[in-house]
Amino acid sequence: MPSSDEVLPSRSVCLNHVVDGHLRRHLGPSLIPGSCSFCDRTDPVVTMIADFDRLARSVMAGVHEKYERTEEPERGVPTDAAVEDVCRGALDPEVSRAVQAWAQPASWRIRTLLKRGGRGAGVPEPWSAFRDRVTHQRRFTLLAGIDLREQSQLAVLDGVSVALEHVGLVRTLPAGHRVWRGRMRTDTTPPNYVAATIGSTPHERAAANRMSPAGVSMFYGSADVETAVAEISAHDPRPFAAVAAFELVRPISVIDLSVIPASPSVFAPNGRALPHQVEFIRAFAADLSQPVVLDGREHTAYVPTQVLTEYFRWLSPLRVEGIVFRSAQNGGLNYALFTGPEGCVDAGADQGRPDAVLRLRPRTELVVARASGR
Numbered sequence: 001m002p003s004s005d006e007v008l009p010s011r012s013v014c015l016n017h018v019v020d021g022h023l024r025r026h027l028g029p030s031l032i033p034g035s036c037s038f039c040d041r042t043d044p045v046v047t048m049i050a051d052f053d054r055l056a057r058s059v060m061a062g063v064h065e066k067y068e069r070t071e072e073p074e075r076g077v078p079t080d081a082a083v084e085d086v087c088r089g090a091l092d093p094e095v096s097r098a099v100q101a102w103a104q105p106a107s108w109r110i111r112t113l114l115k116r117g118g119r120g121a122g123v124p125e126p127w128s129a130f131r132d133r134v135t136h137q138r139r140f141t142l143l144a145g146i147d148l149r150e151q152s153q154l155a156v157l158d159g160v161s162v163a164l165e166h167v168g169l170v171r172t173l174p175a176g177h178r179v180w181r182g183r184m185r186t187d188t189t190p191p192n193y194v195a196a197t198i199g200s201t202p203h204e205r206a207a208a209n210r211m212s213p214a215g216v217s218m219f220y221g222s223a224d225v226e227t228a229v230a231e232i233s234a235h236d237p238r239p240f241a242a243v244a245a246f247e248l249v250r251p252i253s254v255i256d257l258s259v260i261p262a263s264p265s266v267f268a269p270n271g272r273a274l275p276h277q278v279e280f281i282r283a284f285a286a287d288l289s290q291p292v293v294l295d296g297r298e299h300t301a302y303v304p305t306q307v308l309t310e311y312f313r314w315l316s317p318l319r320v321e322g323i324v325f326r327s328a329q330n331g332g333l334n335y336a337l338f339t340g341p342e343g344c345v346d347a348g349a350d351q352g353r354p355d356a357v358l359r360l361r362p363r364t365e366l367v368v369a370r371a372s373g374r
């Protein structure tokens with residue numbers, strides 16, 4: 001029986017606080033019985049609740065319909081005002097204030113320019129063009145500029161974020177969800193892992209990876225032992241692998257690219273504009289699942305996926321904390337979770353560790369032979 005400090009509940013909201021019909025319909029498929037965090041409706045059988053994070057993302061998708069982000073705060077309005085604007089008459093003020101507190105601070109202006117080319121944010125260029133641009137032209141200034149088609153790249157990527165939400169690729173991994181990590185070994189001696197030795201690589205030793213540049217540590221793991229071993233053995237000839245499971249200490253939102261729908265529903269409010277965004281996402285996901293070639297090309301080959309991941313981590317209105325993608329080795333599920341070693345703790349040691357995201361699960365360590373026939 002876990003104590004209350006072990007599993008932080010995610011917030012939930014009942015439909016009594018949601019007035020707008022579109023928002024209600026958007027939440028419909030995810031409703032479950034339970035207690036509301038905003039009122040005293042606690043009957044777990046009759047009260048239908050939605051995940052608060054999901055509602056907040058839907059609200060931010062609405063903000064993006066009407067506003068685009070601006071780097072000129074003096075000409076825009078803060079996130080609080082934009083959220084209040086779109087929530088007026090759609091949500092209870094108390095819930096609206098909770099969304100304001102949840103959202104990233106930013107400055108917004110009413111869309112004008114970008115409306116010209118169609119609905120909502122500008123249509124993204126094909127992934128191949130984005131890849132060329134960030135590989136050979138600009139990375140650090142990419143999001144600050146307006147390109148030749150008079151599109152703000154930040155607004156375009158925000159449109160991709162909205163599309164991810166609309167087509168259902170943002171989901172919540174529950175507290176307790178397991179993720180496996182491991183290292184190759186020369187023999188079967190148990191390494192007796194602790195979080196510091198099998199958690200995210202220390203920042204100063206973090207090598208360039210698919211979603212993070214050298215010097216930036218992330219937690220790369222897999223959904224099962226087989227996939228974890230397939231990943232770590234791909235570039236390491238040692239005969240054994242020692243793996244262990246972490247579990248999430250709280251629910252987190254992730255972008256799930258393991259299955260990408262063919263095309264958005266025609267009933268999605270933004271449906272007409274979405275095929276370009278979905279193609280962009282599909283191509284990004286395909287690059288994430290390309291096998292790694294460690295011949296020096298990794299210094300540039302990873303740049304596009306690193307840049308887009310950094311956007312999702314720090315700027316996207318989705319507020320996600322990781323990406324789920326298919327293993328290039330065996331098609332299993334991989335996770336890139338946005339935390340360095342500061343987020344990895346030992347069992348019983350997450351007290352006073354507000355950054356804790358993953359807890360090493362005791363007695364999950366296994367030493368196995370690498371898969372044969374590889």
Ligand SMILES: [Zn+2]
Pocket residue numbers: 013014015016017036037038039040041
């Ligand atoms: Zn309620």
